[in-house]
Amino acid sequence: MINKELRIGVIGVGAIGTEHIKRINHKIKGARVVGIYDVLEEEKKQLADEMGIMFYGSGEDLISSDDVDAILITSIDETHADYVLKALAQEKYVFCEKPLAIDSQSCAKIVEAEVKCGRRLVQVGFMRRYDKGYMELKKLIESKSYGEVLMLHCAHRNPESGLHYTTPMSIIQTAVHEIDVLHWLLQDDYVSVESILPKKQTKMTHTNLHDPQILVLETKNGVVIQLEIFVNCQFGYDIKCEVVCENGELGLVDPHYTYVKHNFSNQTPISPDWQTRFKEAYDTEFQLWVNGVLNHKLEGPSSWDGYVASVITTAGTESTNKGEKIKVMLQEKPSIY
Amino acid sequence: MINKELRIGVIGVGAIGTEHIKRINHKIKGARVVGIYDVLEEEKKQLADEMGIMFYGSGEDLISSDDVDAILITSIDETHADYVLKALAQEKYVFCEKPLAIDSQSCAKIVEAEVKCGRRLVQVGFMRRYDKGYMELKKLIESKSYGEVLMLHCAHRNPESGLHYTTPMSIIQTAVHEIDVLHWLLQDDYVSVESILPKKQTKMTHTNLHDPQILVLETKNGVVIQLEIFVNCQFGYDIKCEVVCENGELGLVDPHYTYVKHNFSNQTPISPDWQTRFKEAYDTEFQLWVNGVLNHKLEGPSSWDGYVASVITTAGTESTNKGEKIKVMLQEKPSIY
Amino acid sequence: MINKELRIGVIGVGAIGTEHIKRINHKIKGARVVGIYDVLEEEKKQLADEMGIMFYGSGEDLISSDDVDAILITSIDETHADYVLKALAQEKYVFCEKPLAIDSQSCAKIVEAEVKCGRRLVQVGFMRRYDKGYMELKKLIESKSYGEVLMLHCAHRNPESGLHYTTPMSIIQTAVHEIDVLHWLLQDDYVSVESILPKKQTKMTHTNLHDPQILVLETKNGVVIQLEIFVNCQFGYDIKCEVVCENGELGLVDPHYTYVKHNFSNQTPISPDWQTRFKEAYDTEFQLWVNGVLNHKLEGPSSWDGYVASVITTAGTESTNKGEKIKVMLQEKPSIY
Amino acid sequence: MINKELRIGVIGVGAIGTEHIKRINHKIKGARVVGIYDVLEEEKKQLADEMGIMFYGSGEDLISSDDVDAILITSIDETHADYVLKALAQEKYVFCEKPLAIDSQSCAKIVEAEVKCGRRLVQVGFMRRYDKGYMELKKLIESKSYGEVLMLHCAHRNPESGLHYTTPMSIIQTAVHEIDVLHWLLQDDYVSVESILPKKQTKMTHTNLHDPQILVLETKNGVVIQLEIFVNCQFGYDIKCEVVCENGELGLVDPHYTYVKHNFSNQTPISPDWQTRFKEAYDTEFQLWVNGVLNHKLEGPSSWDGYVASVITTAGTESTNKGEKIKVMLQEKPSIY
Structure with missing residues (x-):
């Protein structure tokens, strides 16, 4: 009690x-x-x-x-x-x-x-670390049943962002969630970040936003993470995390509780927003x-994780600006963390 | 607060x-x-x-x-x-x-x-009435987007039951959950119950249990419910509720949070037991x-729902014993319910 | 060659x-x-x-x-x-x-x-016997990896039928496909048929059709088959065959080749008609x-299978008319079959 | 005739x-x-x-x-x-x-x-151009219902490759299928290729193979394609093609015809090899x-497509060797193609 x-x-x-x-x-x-x-x-x-x-x-x-x-x-x-x-x-x-x-x-x-x-x-x-999906993924990875993690493909998609949203905000406010949860998931550190800008969404009228954006992150252990950030994807709040291991692929599922067969289509709902997706x-x-x-x-x-997130998102933004891969240098991690 | x-x-x-x-x-x-x-x-x-x-x-x-x-x-x-x-x-x-x-x-x-x-x-x-899935189903039904409900196919499957389990217990202890949740879901009353006994599971050594069992329930509105009860299905705690409407099928999904691709098979977990399935x-x-x-x-x-469940499960057991369809008579429902 | x-x-x-x-x-x-x-x-x-x-x-x-x-x-x-x-x-x-x-x-x-x-x-x-899905199901059953078959839940759903369609035609022309394929799938014979009429679809104006209809078939081995026939379900050509075995459930999937995420919904297509579903x-x-x-x-x-189908569909129609379960008697099967 | x-x-x-x-x-x-x-x-x-x-x-x-x-x-x-x-x-x-x-x-x-x-x-x-899935994807893209294509995530995974397989072969023999089918799918031309080498699979003993490998391809229209090639993924022949458009995601499904619920897991098969996956x-x-x-x-x-595939795979191999992005130059396309 x-x-x-x-x-x-x-x-x-x-x-x-x-x-x-x-x-x-x-x-x-x-x-x-x-x-x-x-x-x-x-x-x-x-x-x-x-x-x-x-x-x-x-x-x-x-x-x-x-x-x-x-x-x-x-x-x-x-x-x-x-x-x-x-x-x-x-x-x-x-x-x-x-x-x-x-x-x-x-x-x-x-x-x-x-x-x-x-x-x-x-x-x-x-x-995100408290989401059932990520917690299950961590257990599956740590079971070692699928060998070492080799690469990840992730996506962070919002149906729409405010018109004030900018290209750096896609990294600092949006990708930051993956940046935190993935180094926790892998128990690994980032060594480089590169930003790639694909063809631009034209459905929206943001003036300072290149949407979507791709970040390629590399870790100390050599894992490569391809992370798509798309804050105006229109179709739902859609989070992907696909972990390719030596003999298996593990991935997140957007949890849903019902299906509907209607109009020649078998349908399951996509979360409408982050509040719904990550309520629990x-x-x-x-x-x-x-x-x-x-x-x-x-x-x-912890504060340390806050610090790591800040270093990586800063490097990500630098990469968008310079158009090249940025190497990441972290301080030494204090023992209380 | x-x-x-x-x-x-x-x-x-x-x-x-x-x-x-x-x-x-x-x-x-x-x-x-x-x-x-x-x-x-x-x-x-x-x-x-x-x-x-x-x-x-x-x-x-x-x-x-x-x-x-x-x-x-x-x-x-x-x-x-x-x-x-x-x-x-x-x-x-x-x-x-x-x-x-x-x-x-x-x-x-x-x-x-x-x-x-x-x-x-x-x-x-x-x-069950508090399960996200059933609550969503109820909203979908009440939206009337799919027309009237015509029939349901449901299954209540446990991986294993204790050896003390008996044929009537399959109805009184197990099917009772569907019996309650379905009349709430449909806002309808049962008028008859029939028990059908298919080929018997031989993997278990229960002496007084015919497993699985099928109940066919009919409601005042003419809806027919086919309910499979299988308390030693071995493979998981698997709950189905498929609602066939005039222009759509609605159904429950066993919520899951991850998938695994392994060994030439794409896999999602089935709940191991009712504690896990209905924890929330x-x-x-x-x-x-x-x-x-x-x-x-x-x-x-309410007490009324407890009474209804008791009348129906009793009739179900009577049907198993007599091998015929049993008509159901309920008292008049008091106004406080 | x-x-x-x-x-x-x-x-x-x-x-x-x-x-x-x-x-x-x-x-x-x-x-x-x-x-x-x-x-x-x-x-x-x-x-x-x-x-x-x-x-x-x-x-x-x-x-x-x-x-x-x-x-x-x-x-x-x-x-x-x-x-x-x-x-x-x-x-x-x-x-x-x-x-x-x-x-x-x-x-x-x-x-x-x-x-x-x-x-x-x-x-x-x-x-149907030439459909990849049914052929795979047969192999899975015959592998005995899942124990004996105990019961089946099947559905035969057409988006729409002509206005000339009648209640007996739902059995003789529509259910006949399941009636043939299921005794082949199970390598078993039918012993009884019962027709159950759920609430009636009101979206259509057929005068001589009670749609949907349920057939309950029992086999020599005690397998119980619940077969839903719904020839005006509006939402697609949707065929289900779920085989409940002693320690597993096996089922048909409507094969599809793509998915679409759109409008807050994850969608896969349902076959539009039998020509498409069973083309191969x-x-x-x-x-x-x-x-x-x-x-x-x-x-x-064979002719024998044509004879069996005829006997069972006739019995099914008799059951609809009499409102009771009909026992089925077949001739002895000649050795050439 | x-x-x-x-x-x-x-x-x-x-x-x-x-x-x-x-x-x-x-x-x-x-x-x-x-x-x-x-x-x-x-x-x-x-x-x-x-x-x-x-x-x-x-x-x-x-x-x-x-x-x-x-x-x-x-x-x-x-x-x-x-x-x-x-x-x-x-x-x-x-x-x-x-x-x-x-x-x-x-x-x-x-x-x-x-x-x-x-x-x-x-x-x-x-x-691949004759696969139902890719053909459906092409129609979906060309319907313009989902806006312009912005980026793709693809994977080409084989369960195992011969021990003679080398890093260039992963591009020239394996990735070549995506390289051909994707420019046809998008009706677009490649302008650059970059090879990224993630952590290496250690389950196999190939001496001249870095597996998996990632290719990042860019097209004239600005579409970015992330293509994973993993020729010893162990778990199946697994082909992904996820097309992110302005307001929807479209993707390939490995077609399957049955599911199995067994051992607390809901399973659908993954193709065992390319012969099975692309038989039709x-x-x-x-x-x-x-x-x-x-x-x-x-x-x-056509020959022209054979030429394009050759130019791109050559550039991909050059990128693996040099560790940098390679720009692609094609001849002018003759009018007969």
Whole structure:
């Protein structure tokens, strides 16, 4: 039985913040949101009142409050690093939505601060690791029944992106999920990234977006990953991960629960969006984070993983710009990770 | 936010009771098991101590305790009806694992007692209604995009049953799940049941079991349901529900998350057992029951549904014995259902 | 190398006759249509002229012509038996489209005549046995890897039938394909047939058709077959054959060659009609028949199979009319079959 | 009706030659093998005797014989170009198994000689274009229902290759099939090829083979093709072709006719080898070639396609050796193609 209840403070209550508050308060056992902070003070103060919880005068106040055990950061990307560092200064647990920071240097600074704390306090919001499909793939790979992994073909497809979306965002905001989950899946490190630009989608009117884009990633073990990113594919939220091993292919299936035979066609649904596709993964992510914090044992994506993601996405963008393969150099991994 | 916590007392702490306690204490928001009773007093008292909860001297004590808001009955089938009636006498909410009672008369008595309370207090543990697949099927049917439902082909297959399993148990314990979920799915009532016995499985050594068995059910609206029950099919826990409509076929898919290509075969896993297949349905069932109790609005399977299931399974068994189709007569449905 | 060319005469040149002529002349190695006869003399004589082949004055003339090695009968059902008997009188090979005759007595007479010839000369046009899927199923069953067959669930669905279609025709013209192929697949005999009428399709305006219909067939070995016949299912030509064995389920797949992901749906095509679904089976059927005739070794569906089909479909129709299960009695099977 | 019979002479009667002779003599309407030549004179003369056909003293004799209407070349690769040129010198139709020649210069010479004839006489044995799947994909693409093609992911996987197989052979003998079929599918030309070498399969003991290998091909229209070649994948003959369009994904399915549920796994077979996977494509290829020759209208893969395949595979091998992307330059396409 979970007796103690983790008191969570949330910084940034936009779309995703609101969804996470609902999740914590209605689904996650052993946790409760007790306070919030948001720059839209008027509006969100009212929300806090409605929920009967505290509205703090600043993120700093929330972080240092004795009534708050752990921090959830869902504010805008530019503010993440600063809040995480402040939480670390208080030695408080902090869950930070991706990205950990907007550049690798800031990520490295967080890693350094956490290493000084001597133990993991930070988790980054890469929820794919909690998806049943990826978890099953990991087990299948680790069973060694199919030999070594040789290459992967992956796709990350959204039906549509906002018109503000740009070519670098396809890597930094979209491909970042694969970039995190794949090095975890393979227990391997990236050594190079190359961006390839195929024929461009013309159904949309984005001015600064080349869509789709292909990333070719290579790992220390020699595995080659072909990753298609297509954020306006129109037809569904479609995630592929096909792992070619020495004597078998393993792959993700978009889970579905029904089929329909209609109009001379046998049909199964494709997920409409990431919220639907990874709903359970989000639930699992938060439940395990709460359990981890209560037991002082974090096992989810760490600051280090946030740092790795930042280095690789930066290199990916550099490759798009320069039109050549970029070699990747990571710092040495501290022992707490 | 769920503020109030429902205090649950559990009667009967065997395999399924223990699983439900874990579920409530580790997953279900807004509820907590506060006390238990079991006939194995020594052993289960110790368990209660370990969990730091109350062990009651009897089911009656537990039911009437002021510290218990709602009752969960997972004791042996023969005791269900009595405990449910006692809970109703206290006007307490009660969740009773199927069957509601071991005969239709006892079910009818419970219905009568609940009607006297003037509102629904009882929920029966038919969890299929909470399965994503069945819920999607219901929406698809109700969309009317495929016309009226005409006939169904269903299968309920377990890899193996205990050697104590008998031909009537195939209906009363196994087919009962389809019997409940299908009249809910179709919003229709059964008018007849016929049992057909195909060639018998010889891989097992059950002495009192004819396995598989087929039930043909007809409804008021003329829908014909062919239901295969095969409790020793060896190859997996395999549930089929194929709904033939006027211009389409709708069906359940055993959800899976990965595929494997290996050994000249493209493979997706079949669920190993009902615990795995319907794990999420159980979680949803309990969460919605807890929400329903806290909001005084039960919407899950009722005493009436428990009564219907009992009448139909009894008729099914009669059909097996007599070798002929049995017409079904139900009481009039009270207005609270 | 096939050196000799079988000279075929065709009686009845309607839709199916014309298709078979094309098939023989453009695809089947070792055979050639050399003459035709049809009651529409004017019209079909012209066709014969265009093809540079003989138009015979009567079916009898064609059958007894020295220029004709083998007969193909695709005239109307009522004329089949008479032509087959005349071919047998000449001891000529004859391929007769199903049904062999319009009643079981006439079929029995043909069997008797053929037995007098001392060897097989007749083949009946049940092409399902030549479908790759059914052939694979037969091998899988005969491998015994899955134990004994216990029961089957089959469906025969057409998108639409002509308005002249009647309830008996659903059995005699449609279900007859399953009735033939399943006793071949199982190497077993039918002992009873029962017709069940589910809720009726209302999308069509047939006045003498109850659609869909279910047949329950039992075999000597105790296998129970549930066969759905639905000739106006609207959504495709959809054939199911699911064979439940002691430790596995085997089934037909509607073969398809592509998939499409579009509009939030993963789609594979359903065959539009029987011509498309069984095109290859027809080709194989005729090639093997021609080979069989040239080698004097017929292995396809025989007069006996035509007789069996007739007995069972008659019993099926009787069951629909009487609303009860009908026991089936077959003659003893002559040794030439 | 096909009246005239094409008399075919075959040069080179090894494994594939023998298979094609069987195919022509037992399946292909309107054609017959009348003579052969092979360097193993003793052995193959006997075969000719058994078949009751002519054994020619040389390929040249066969080509210039008045009894031979068309030539089929299935001799070793090095001899192809010379025989094709000799057939062209006689203005005879010639079907040449791939490759058309062992280098691009020889292919270009054949193109030149054919252009001098003023019409197409040569067909090259790229049978994928006759596969139902690829043909359906082409129709789907050309329907424009899914917008423009943007990128493709393809895989060519064999269960095992001989130990003589080398890294260049993976391109020249294996990838060549995709190289031909994809430019036909897209009606587009290649502009560059790049070879990428992922982690190497260690289950096999080939000394001169890096397996798998990835080719990245770009076309004039900007389409990017990622093609995996894996000739010792162990698990089956597995061909993928996934076409990503502006608002849909289209793909090949390995056709299968049955499924099996067994041992907690839902299974469909993967083709064991190319003979099985493309059996029908070979039949269609030869039937349409024979029809084309008889009607003096060849539409299959031409000398030009043989030339293109040679240029691209050469460039692919150059890329493997140099480790860089190779730009492709083609001659101008003559108007007869």
